[in-house]
Amino acid sequence: MIKNYAHRGFCSKYPENTLLSFEKALAEGVDGIENDVQLTKDGEIIILHDESVDRTTDGTGWVKDYTLAELKKLNANEKFGDAYPVQRIPTLREYLELVKNEPIITNIEMKTGVFEYLEMEQKLVDMLREYKITDRILITSFNHFTILRMKKLAPEIKYGFLAYDWRIDAGEYTQRYGIPCYHPDYHNLTWPVIEELHAHNIEVNPYTVDDPADIRDLIQKGVNSVITNCPDVVNRIRAEG
Secondary structure, three states, X not given: OOEXXXXXXXXXXXXXXXXXXXXXXHHHOOOEEEEEEXXXXXXXXXXXXXXXXXXXXOOOOEHHHOOHXXXXXXXXXXXXXXXOOOOOOOEHHHHHHHHOOOOOEXXXXXXXXXXXXXXXXXXXXXXHHHOOOHHHEEEEEOOHHHHHHHHHHOOOOEEEEEEOOOOOOXXXXXXXXXXXXXXXXXXXXXXXXXXXXXXXXOEEOOEOOOOHHHHHHHHHHOOOEEEEOOHHHHHXXXXXX
């Protein structure tokens, strides 16, 4: 059965990348949760999608220029306003405390496309090993150099290449570097692309799939999972059989 990964938590109904969103995804019964990590000015790993805090909080500026204490003063519930209480930007450690005993996969996207955060790599490996959770982690990034460095640091962790372009021979490319997963924009998954990926035994986990027609199409094409803002919709479609 296709797996259901909650993109930034249950973010169609709750503030993205917050503990509330992650808690609601767990309550929905997802197979996995996707989140995004960056590094603060004082070297703490936090969960936030954008390199700046402008879109999802009441602050402005780059994440990298804030200390953790400064970030914790921001409200990460800009989209939903008074519908929910104030939400704080979570640390990765806070997230791991939430899921450490949950039988789910955590897809950690390393946001290293603008700022590489090279010092985050070893910090992330050390924390995942501390929690003894490396067997339930899938690390991805649009920066494929990040993934190759992480693979050297922690070969026991599962990795995937994120992609938004129409890459030719994506399966051959991904297999060549010994990466088991490919995470494309779902619009790029034509039948020839799917067949080439399957021919190279690559796990295909497209993002961000919310429309029921698209979910059904990808199920027919045999993808391994969908990464979705609407995990409730995916669960409903899976229940149809």
